[in-house]
Amino acid sequence: MSLPVTAKVSFGGDYNPEQWPEPVWADDYRLFDLAGIDTVTLGVFDWALTQPAPDAYDFALLDRIVARAAAQGRTICLATGTGAHPAWLARAHPEVTRVDFEGRRHRFGQRHNSCPSSPVFRRLSTELARRLAARYADNPSVVAWHVGNEYGGACYCHLCAAGFRQWLRERYHTLAALNAAWYTTFWSHTFGDWDEIEPPSALTEHWRGPDHTAFQGITLDYRRFMSEAMLANFRDEKAAIRESSDAPVTTNFMGMYRPIDYHRWAEHLDFASWDNYPPDDSSPEWMALGHDLMRGLKDGQPFWLMEQTPSTTACRDVNPLKRPGVMRLWSWQAVAHGADAVLFFQLRASRGACEKYHGAVIGHAGRADTRVFREVADLGAELRRLGDVTLGARTPARVALLFDWDSWWALEISDGPSRLVRYQQVVLAYYRALWAAGADVDVIGVGADLSGYEVVVAPALHMLKDDLADRLAAVAERGGSVLTTFLSGRVDGDGNAFLMDVPGPLGRLMGVRVDEWDAREAEVVNPVCLGTGRFEVPARLVFELVIPAGAEVVGSYRADFYAGTPAVTRNSYGAGHGWYVGTALEQPGVSWVVRQVLDHHGLTGPYPDVPGLETSVRVTPDGTRLRFLLNHDPEPVTVTAARGGVDLLTGDRVDPGRPLRIDGHGVVLVREDA
Numbered sequence: 001m002s003l004p005v006t007a008k009v010s011f012g013g014d015y016n017p018e019q020w021p022e023p024v025w026a027d028d029y030r031l032f033d034l035a036g037i038d039t040v041t042l043g044v045f046d047w048a049l050t051q052p053a054p055d056a057y058d059f060a061l062l063d064r065i066v067a068r069a070a071a072q073g074r075t076i077c078l079a080t081g082t083g084a085h086p087a088w089l090a091r092a093h094p095e096v097t098r099v100d101f102e103g104r105r106h107r108f109g110q111r112h113n114s115c116p117s118s119p120v121f122r123r124l125s126t127e128l129a130r131r132l133a134a135r136y137a138d139n140p141s142v143v144a145w146h147v148g149n150e151y152g153g154a155c156y157c158h159l160c161a162a163g164f165r166q167w168l169r170e171r172y173h174t175l176a177a178l179n180a181a182w183y184t185t186f187w188s189h190t191f192g193d194w195d196e197i198e199p200p201s202a203l204t205e206h207w208r209g210p211d212h213t214a215f216q217g218i219t220l221d222y223r224r225f226m227s228e229a230m231l232a233n234f235r236d237e238k239a240a241i242r243e244s245s246d247a248p249v250t251t252n253f254m255g256m257y258r259p260i261d262y263h264r265w266a267e268h269l270d271f272a273s274w275d276n277y278p279p280d281d282s283s284p285e286w287m288a289l290g291h292d293l294m295r296g297l298k299d300g301q302p303f304w305l306m307e308q309t310p311s312t313t314a315c316r317d318v319n320p321l322k323r324p325g326v327m328r329l330w331s332w333q334a335v336a337h338g339a340d341a342v343l344f345f346q347l348r349a350s351r352g353a354c355e356k357y358h359g360a361v362i363g364h365a366g367r368a369d370t371r372v373f374r375e376v377a378d379l380g381a382e383l384r385r386l387g388d389v390t391l392g393a394r395t396p397a398r399v400a401l402l403f404d405w406d407s408w409w410a411l412e413i414s415d416g417p418s419r420l421v422r423y424q425q426v427v428l429a430y431y432r433a434l435w436a437a438g439a440d441v442d443v444i445g446v447g448a449d450l451s452g453y454e455v456v457v458a459p460a461l462h463m464l465k466d467d468l469a470d471r472l473a474a475v476a477e478r479g480g481s482v483l484t485t486f487l488s489g490r491v492d493g494d495g496n497a498f499l500m501d502v503p504g505p506l507g508r509l510m511g512v513r514v515d516e517w518d519a520r521e522a523e524v525v526n527p528v529c530l531g532t533g534r535f536e537v538p539a540r541l542v543f544e545l546v547i548p549a550g551a552e553v554v555g556s557y558r559a560d561f562y563a564g565t566p567a568v569t570r571n572s573y574g575a576g577h578g579w580y581v582g583t584a585l586e587q588p589g590v591s592w593v594v595r596q597v598l599d600h601h602g603l604t605g606p607y608p609d610v611p612g613l614e615t616s617v618r619v620t621p622d623g624t625r626l627r628f629l630l631n632h633d634p635e636p637v638t639v640t641a642a643r644g645g646v647d648l649l650t651g652d653r654v655d656p657g658r659p660l661r662i663d664g665h666g667v668v669l670v671r672e673d674a
């Protein structure tokens with residue numbers, strides 16, 4: 001089971017016609033036709049509508065909504081609607097709402113608010129999914145199922161506590177094993193009974209917030225448990241859907257979202273999908289990393305862009321508008337990284353509640369002559385012209401970047417060496433370097449097969465589990481390069497330090513050892529001199545004092561008592577190399593190191609270092625290479641075409657050696673000559 005079968009890149013988005021009178025629907029579809037919208041995601045928050053009372057199901061309105069979409073020839077992604085529970089449920093069963101980190105039992109309100117361990121929530125959400133599937137499975141327009149919505153958050157109630165204890169019994173079998181894993185001799189924490197174990201919260205092990213815990217072991221395990229408790233909710237609903245429908249099932253992920261370990265979820269989804277809401281409008285690498293991470297969840301299989309705003313969000317304090325051309329550019333960026341669907345939140349704007357100012361394809365006035373609508377319609381036409389060319393195409397990456405939720409958690413819940421080191425920022429710096437060099441990258445979990453990669457970049461790989469160190473060593477053994485950084489190889493799967501030199505089991509591959517490390521406030525710089533020349537880059541936050549044990553020195557600190565000692569090293573290992581970067585180099589330094597590695601393997605792209613220019617390749621099932629050139633800069637840029645082909649968006653010929661212009665915020669999609 002994989003992606004929904006479609007004839008082109010699906011185009012459309014969340015559509016909530018239950019919020020407005022039926023006569024408006026005709027207008028909606030007239031406008032959808034104009035905009036080339038072929039796909040609607042229905043029913044994402046319909047639980048109170050479809051189950052208005054404990055023993056009453058009412059699908060009358062949803063029937064009309066689904067029938068209308070089908071009659072209008074749309075493809076439907078049908079949601080189970082369990083991302084927000086109805087008020088009657090919270091009233092009848094107060095335990096269905098969550099208890100927060102501070103120990104406060106929430107009452108009815110908001111969304112994404114159900115306790116994942118609540119038996120009544122589990123039973124009723126599953127029953128709703130079962131009934132929806134039974135009702136609509138035979139409708140050929142329903143091509144995909146969308147379970148829940150943006151799973152996340154955490155609950156600390158007594159039901160979750162009981163669930164946690166059960167989860168721990170299954171994981172550890174004995175209290176002796178648990179006590180050892182959590183290192184409970186420290187601070188007199190030895191547990192003599194499973195029922196003594198409390199969820200780690202502000203009332204128990206934590207002291208300043210969710211990242212400040214006295215015991216990393218219990219906090220790590222609680223995050224794992226919560227992620228799996230919500231996964232169980234997803235799996236319940238999916239199993240209920242499967243009783244009557246074979247259509248692919250997904251849920252909308254959120255890219256680099258810390259609370260949920262998407263790698264542990266991935267095998268349970270038929271295809272991945274995600275909601276792309278970047279932190280600002282100048283983070284193309286952040287979005288690219290999100291796309292690559294989502295594509296990596298299912299072995300490189302294409303994914304769906306389930307949501308993006310056509311214009312502006314509403315939940316931020318300040319919500320900037322996408323500039324002309326930017327929505328199109330970001331949509332193509334998603335396709336360039338593996339999206340087989342481009343969907344919006346939302347097709348028509350809500351009139352009330354907190355998202356009434358959230359951008360939509362159709363605004364409150366219902367006009368087709370707005371800039372946003374016109375841009376959506378132009379993109380719709382463009383995608384229609386493109387047809388099925390990109391569907392199912394794969395990214396031919398020989399560079400892998402490891403992304404690991406356990407390392408993220410373990411790093412950020414540790415006291416020391418520095419709270420200023422943020423996992424996402426370290427990963428992003430290395431990804432940005434690869435991105436700017438134009439390398440195609442797979443972002444994958446630590447359990448993924450590494451045998452197809454020449455370069456493996458593992459920033460802040462704090463936790464080393466299972467046989468990962470051996471598998472990384474094998475990459476170098478056969479001639480590949482492995483690059484890792486400060487704060488890698490520090491802890492085992494329980495979050496306990498290795499009884500050996502830092503970086504633990506990576507030490508042999510890296511040919512270094514680290515006895516000491518220094519951490520300083522963000523404004524303190526220790527320059528690092530890189531290479532043989534005079535390239536000096538500021539480094540900050542954490543400074544590991546790297547002692548070569550076979551590795552050659554590539555960069556050294558310039559200041560403080562460790563001036564002149566190594567900060568960056570390269571070790572020959574087997575036929576390849578282990579690179580170690582012992583400090584948070586500023587971006588030019590990270591980019592310099594990454595470029596040494598890429599150039600060594602000939603993996604730098606044909607258009608490196610053009611500011612704002614992103615390139616990405618997809619290879620279709622018949623072997624055709626599609627190269628996307630995306631200009632994130634508002635000014636046009638001209639490069640010399642490296643290969644010939646045809647721009648599929650204009651029909652223009654691209655000749656090798658000739659100038660190739662990409663408009664400001666423009667996109668060129670070259671089908672390269674064979």
Ligand code: GLA
Pocket residue numbers: 149150252275277307313314345355358
């Ligand atoms: C999320 C949700 C949507 C909507 C958008 C608004 O992605 O899934 O329901 O709230 O955010 O940006």
Ligand code: ZN
Pocket residue numbers: 098099115116117118155156157158159160161
């Ligand atoms: Zn709970």
